[in-house]
Amino acid sequence: xxxxxxxxxxxxxxxxxxxxxxxxxxxxxxxxxxxxxxxxxxxxxxxxxxxxxxxxxxxxxxxxxxxxxxxxxxxxxxxxxxxxxxxxxxxxxxxxxxxxxxxxxxxxxxxxxxxxxxxxxxxxxxxxxxxxxxxxxxxxxxxxxxxxxxxxxxxxxxxxxxxxxxxxxxxxxxxxxxxxxxxxxxxxxxxxxxxxxxxxxxxxxxxxxxxxxxxxxxxxxxxxxxxxxxxxxxxxxxxxxxxxxxxxxxxxxxxxxxxxxxxxxxxxxxxxxxxxxxxxxxxxxxxxxxxxxxxxxxxxxxxxxxxxxxxxxxxxxxxxxxxxxxxxxxxxxxxxxxxxxxxxxxxxxxxxxxxxxxxxxxxxxxx
Amino acid sequence: xxxxxxxxxxxxxxxxxxxxxxxxxxxxxxxxxxxxxxxxxxxxxxxxxxxxxxxxxxxxxxxxxxxxxxxxxxxxxxxxxxxxxxxxxxxxxxxxxxxxxxxxxxxxxxxxxxxxxxxxxxxxxxxxxxxxxxxxxxxxxxxxxxxxxxxxxxxxxxxxxxxxxxxxxxxxxxxxxxxxxxxxxxxxxxxxxxxxxxxxxxxxxxxxxxxxxxxxxxxxxxxxxxxxxxxxxxxx
Numbered sequence: 352x353x354x355x356x357x358x359x360x361x362x363x364x365x366x367x368x369x370x371x372x373x374x375x376x377x378x379x380x381x382x383x384x385x386x387x388x389x390x391x392x393x394x395x396x397x398x399x400x401x402x403x404x405x406x407x408x409x410x411x412x413x414x415x416x417x418x419x420x421x422x423x424x425x426x427x428x429x430x431x432x433x434x435x436x437x438x439x440x441x442x443x444x445x446x447x448x449x450x451x452x453x454x455x456x457x458x459x460x461x462x463x464x465x466x467x468x469x470x471x472x473x474x475x476x477x478x479x480x481x482x483x484x485x486x487x488x489x490x491x492x493x494x495x496x497x498x499x500x501x502x503x504x505x506x507x508x509x510x511x512x513x514x515x516x517x518x519x520x521x522x523x524x525x526x527x528x529x530x531x532x533x534x535x536x537x538x539x540x541x542x543x544x545x546x547x548x549x550x551x552x553x554x555x556x557x558x559x560x561x562x563x564x565x566x567x568x569x570x571x572x573x574x575x576x577x578x579x580x581x582x583x584x585x586x587x588x589x590x591x592x593x594x595x596x597x598x599x600x601x602x603x604x605x606x607x608x609x610x611x612x613x614x615x616x617x618x619x620x621x622x623x624x625x626x627x628x629x630x631x632x633x634x635x636x637x638x639x640x641x642x643x644x645x646x647x648x649x650x651x652x653x654x655x656x657x658x659x660x661x662x663x664x665x666x667x668x669x670x671x672x673x674x675x676x677x678x679x680x681x682x683x684x685x686x687x688x689x690x691x692x693x694x695x696x697x698x699x700x701x702x703x704x705x706x707x708x709x710x711x712x713x714x715x716x717x718x
Numbered sequence: 719x720x721x722x723x724x725x726x727x728x729x730x731x732x733x734x735x736x737x738x739x740x741x742x743x744x745x746x747x748x749x750x751x752x753x754x755x756x757x758x759x760x761x762x763x764x765x766x767x768x769x770x771x772x773x774x775x776x777x778x779x780x781x782x783x784x785x786x787x788x789x790x791x792x793x794x795x796x797x798x799x800x801x802x803x804x805x806x807x808x809x810x811x812x813x814x815x816x817x818x819x820x821x822x823x824x825x826x827x828x829x830x831x832x833x834x835x836x837x838x839x840x841x842x843x844x845x846x847x848x849x850x851x852x853x854x855x856x857x858x859x860x861x862x863x864x865x866x867x868x869x870x871x872x873x874x875x876x877x878x879x880x881x882x883x884x885x886x887x888x889x890x891x892x893x894x895x896x897x898x899x900x901x902x903x904x905x906x907x908x909x910x911x912x913x914x915x916x917x918x919x920x921x922x923x924x925x926x927x928x929x930x931x932x933x934x935x936x937x938x939x940x941x942x943x944x945x946x947x948x949x950x951x952x953x954x
Binding site: 401403424425426427428429430432434436437438439440441442451452455501502511 | 857859860861862863864865866867868869870873877878881882
């Protein structure tokens with residue numbers, strides 16, 4: 352648990368304080384997103400928690416303990432820290448980078464390397480392939496994964512994340528967000544997450560703290576913030592399109608159709624035709640014996656020559672993962688130009704289908 | 719790996735052959751008696767030894783002092799001094815090496831020690847400047863990440879700053895080394911010996927074989943030492 356009490360930081364006596372009498376509480380295992388325009392003091396607030404910036408006034412309590420009384424190094428070793436620029440150490444290998452904090456804590460070597468492998472798996476990178484590479488050999492998305500893995504290395508109960516996905520392209524960002532949400536569900540860290548992107552805040556946060564000019568404007572759950580914005584500023588920040596924003600809050604799991612029509616790639620085309628006639632969607636998904644998605648068949652493909660489904664099916668352009676939001680699903684539908692999207696788990700196995708009708712149904716229910 | 723070492727050994731031997739072979743030829747084929755009296759195996763070994771000592775002792779102290787001050791002026795408590803120190807270094811560097819020798823002769827008199835002190839001070843400059851620049855140009859994100867994760871300032875210096883600045887520091891050391899081998903040929907003017915003796919005497923008595931021997935040895939020594947340092951730089 353983190354509690355900020357009247358936290359104030361004044362860099363320059365001639366200017367208004369960067370953070371002004373800020374008080375809020377983040378419960379254990381919760382993600383609190385600090386959101387607001389640049390210069391609103393969100394990063395300053397975050398850096399006061401690991402004391403990269405010392406507050407001018409006010410107190411920070413970590414699990415009830417006054418953080419200014421905790422030994423600085425001990426405090427920081429217990430707080431995971433991810434920044435937008437990542438700040439990987441260019442002269443060290445990926446494994447050494449991830450091992451930074453465990454090494455500072457003098458873990459036995461074997462335990463350190465075992466933990467490195469485990470973390471690389473967690474963030475979806477093959478340990479054997481990546482361990483011994485240098486940061487410069489990685490893509491932006493991969494580097495950010497390493498940054499996250501490094502911050503989780505010693506399993507700190509608290510994590511500070513400053514625009515961790517800010518420098519990534521939208522597709523990679525959505526992907527990493529979903530992955531991180533999945534990881535967070537399991538590890539249940541107390542997280543302070545800084546972003547200027549309200550969509551990201553709605554998606555990632557259990558609670559959102561809207562800040563403006565160093566002051567806390569509203570501190571609420573995403574749902575409450577969308578339905579009852581505190582003032583004009585929050586309304587403008589959230590923007591219009593309330594329904595669209597809500598799509599960030601709902602996961603595909605809630606409306607997924609888990610039993611779409613499936614066939615194996617060796618099945619005869621005539622079988623697929625029969626299934627298609629029964630299917631309202633006009634879609635048959637082709638999977639292998641491990642439920643891995645191989646392709647799909649729609650009525651138009653029946654005109655093609657071929658004996659089995661393998662001959663006529665097409666591979667899906669894009670699928671979405673199980674943890675994705677409806678917003679992610681909708682944007683894939685739009686880019687595929689289809690009224691549905693196939694949902695897969697992390698091993699590309701079929702989970703089900705989400706349809707445009709399903710999404711509209713959810714929105715209508717809530718209106 | 720072995721191929722790399724193959725070419726390294728080959729080039730080192732080539733330079734070494736020039737460094738040893740040129741005077742060797744002169745000793746065995748002196749142009750006249752004047753040259754013959756000067757070009758003896760004992761003399762050559764003595765001058766080369768003096769030269770290497772001048773180079774080595776002054777460079778060693780310069781690395782120690784230059785790197786230390788360079789690091790110190792990047793620390794928060796001494797950062798205020800950085801502009802002053804860096805400017806002093808830049809001014810110091812513009813003074814010709816023979817003038818530095820002359821000034822120190824005026825202060826501490828002639829002799830080997832004077833030469834060592836002058837060369838030491840002269841070669842601190844590139845090392846100090848590069849150490850400062852090398853540490854100062856490290857991306858602040860990297861330092862912030864290290865600090866934020868809980869590394870102590872000493873650990874940040876040892877594990878992050880020095881390794882990342884090492885190539886720039888090494889470049890400074892190499893510059894200092896090359897300058898130093900060259901400047902050491904001037905030590906003869908204050909009676910500190912070295913390969914400059916051959917050049918100075920050779921010019922005084924108009925014997926090209928003498929001053930060429932000194933020049934070729936000093937030049938090949940400079941290249942050889944720089945080559946060794948570049949190998950060290952690659953390996954660390």
